[in-house]
Amino acid sequence: MSDQYAPDYRLQLDGRPISSDLRGAITSVSFTSALEGADRVEIGVANQYLRWTDDPALEPGVQLRLSLGYNPHEFEQVFVGEIVSVQASFPADGLPSLTIAAQDRFERLRNSPKSRWFEFPIPFFRTVPIPDPAIAAMVSAENGFVPVIDPVGAALSIILFGASVVSSVIDDAQIVVRRQEKETDLDFLQRVSRENGWELLIDHSGPLGGRKLRFMSPLDELEPVRTYSYGGSLMDWSPRITTVGVIVSVTAFVRVSAIKTVFQVTVGYDWDRGSLDISIQPAALGEMPTSEEESEDEVGKPNDRSLIIEENLSLVSAPRQILAELIPSLNGRVTGSGSVVGDHALIAGRVVQLEGLGREFGGRYRVTSATHTVDSSGYRTMFEGRKEIWFGSIPALDQGAVSLRAPFVDAEGAVGR
Structure with missing residues (x-):
C-alpha cells in the first residue's frame, strides 16, 4: 500500500516533459479548477x-500541460493552457524565486462585444430561430473550441425549442430568435447555458484537452466519482445551510395572444417532497403587478423568497427564463468546503458523496471548485461543493445521508445510542 502515498505530477512545456534540472528547482505546484472562470496553475521555482x-x-505564451496522480498508477491530465505571467522575487535575504502562472483558453471567449441574430429563413414560410445547441456549437467553433454538449442537456434544449416553435405557430405569435446584444461571446454563452440549465467549462482530458468547451448538463452526471467518510478519508468539512437570498418560487406572466389572456405561472420547489410544483391560473384582470408591489405570503407579509418577473412573457420565452432564475438559487441553499488527501479525481463539475455527516449535511455534492497542491508537505486537495436539487431524486440512504444519533451514558456508565 506504500505506493498509494507517493504523490507526483507530470509537467510538459510546449509538448515536451520538463528537464530534470527544472523539476529539481520546482518547490510547489498548485492547480485550481472552478465552474466559474478560468482554470489556473501556479508553479513555484527556486531561482538559484x-x-x-x-x-x-x-515565457508567457508557452503551452503548459499538467497531470496529477500517485506513482506507479496512471496519471490524469487535469490542465492544458498557456503561461500568462511570470512573477519574480529578489529578496534581500533568502533565495530568489519565480512564480509561473498559467490559465486555460476560457478567457479567450472574453472578446469584443458583438450584436447579432441567430436565425435562418425558410422560403415561403418564415424566419426560424437556430436551436441553442447549434448556436453553442457555432460560437465555440468561431473561437477555436471543439463543442461538447451532454446528451440529456441537448435533448431537453431541443424539446424546449420544438415546443416554442409549435406554440408560436398555434398562438400566431412572433418566434423568439436568440440574440447576442452587445455581449462578449463568454457572456453570451454563459447566458445561453444558464437558460438551458447547462454548466460551461473547459474539458482538459485527452489529446484535445484544453480545446474542448463542454456544455455540461448536471442531469448527465449524478453518480459520484469518490465517496469520503467523516472521521476517515474526509479530513474536514464545513457545510452551510442558508435561506438568505434563496428563491423558492418564481412567478411569471405569460400572454397568450390567441385568446387575449394573461396567465400567472408560478414554479416553486417543495423541500419536503423534493419536487417542483407548477401553478397556472388567469391573472387578475389580465394585469401584472408593478415594480412597487410586493410578493406576499399567506399571512400578508412580504415574501423575499419569491421572485416576480416583471414583464409579460410568451409561451416561447417563459420556461427558460423561469428556470434560469429558479434553479441556480435553489442549488445555493446547501454548500460546503473541506479537504482530503490529494485526489486528482476532484475536478469542478464532478460529484462526490460525503458520509457520516447526518441527513442534512451528508449526501452528494457537486464540486464547484477544487485546489490541488503538491509541495514539501505532500499532496492535498481543498474543495467546495453544493447540494443540487437533482440529488433529491436519489434516496437518502443511497447517498449515505443517514440521520445520526449521539451516544449517551446511562446511570450505570454503559454507552448506548
Whole structure:
C-alpha cells in the first residue's frame, strides 16, 4: 500500500516533459479548477543563481500541460493552457524565486462585444430561430473550441425549442430568435447555458484537452466519482445551510395572444417532497403587478423568497427564463468546503458523496471548485461543493445521508445510542 502515498505530477512545456534540472528547482505546484472562470496553475521555482530568470521555456505564451496522480498508477491530465505571467522575487535575504502562472483558453471567449441574430429563413414560410445547441456549437467553433454538449442537456434544449416553435405557430405569435446584444461571446454563452440549465467549462482530458468547451448538463452526471467518510478519508468539512437570498418560487406572466389572456405561472420547489410544483391560473384582470408591489405570503407579509418577473412573457420565452432564475438559487441553499488527501479525481463539475455527516449535511455534492497542491508537505486537495436539487431524486440512504444519533451514558456508565 506504500505506493498509494507517493504523490507526483507530470509537467510538459510546449509538448515536451520538463528537464530534470527544472523539476529539481520546482518547490510547489498548485492547480485550481472552478465552474466559474478560468482554470489556473501556479508553479513555484527556486531561482538559484538566477538560472531561470530569462529561460525561454518559462515565457508567457508557452503551452503548459499538467497531470496529477500517485506513482506507479496512471496519471490524469487535469490542465492544458498557456503561461500568462511570470512573477519574480529578489529578496534581500533568502533565495530568489519565480512564480509561473498559467490559465486555460476560457478567457479567450472574453472578446469584443458583438450584436447579432441567430436565425435562418425558410422560403415561403418564415424566419426560424437556430436551436441553442447549434448556436453553442457555432460560437465555440468561431473561437477555436471543439463543442461538447451532454446528451440529456441537448435533448431537453431541443424539446424546449420544438415546443416554442409549435406554440408560436398555434398562438400566431412572433418566434423568439436568440440574440447576442452587445455581449462578449463568454457572456453570451454563459447566458445561453444558464437558460438551458447547462454548466460551461473547459474539458482538459485527452489529446484535445484544453480545446474542448463542454456544455455540461448536471442531469448527465449524478453518480459520484469518490465517496469520503467523516472521521476517515474526509479530513474536514464545513457545510452551510442558508435561506438568505434563496428563491423558492418564481412567478411569471405569460400572454397568450390567441385568446387575449394573461396567465400567472408560478414554479416553486417543495423541500419536503423534493419536487417542483407548477401553478397556472388567469391573472387578475389580465394585469401584472408593478415594480412597487410586493410578493406576499399567506399571512400578508412580504415574501423575499419569491421572485416576480416583471414583464409579460410568451409561451416561447417563459420556461427558460423561469428556470434560469429558479434553479441556480435553489442549488445555493446547501454548500460546503473541506479537504482530503490529494485526489486528482476532484475536478469542478464532478460529484462526490460525503458520509457520516447526518441527513442534512451528508449526501452528494457537486464540486464547484477544487485546489490541488503538491509541495514539501505532500499532496492535498481543498474543495467546495453544493447540494443540487437533482440529488433529491436519489434516496437518502443511497447517498449515505443517514440521520445520526449521539451516544449517551446511562446511570450505570454503559454507552448506548
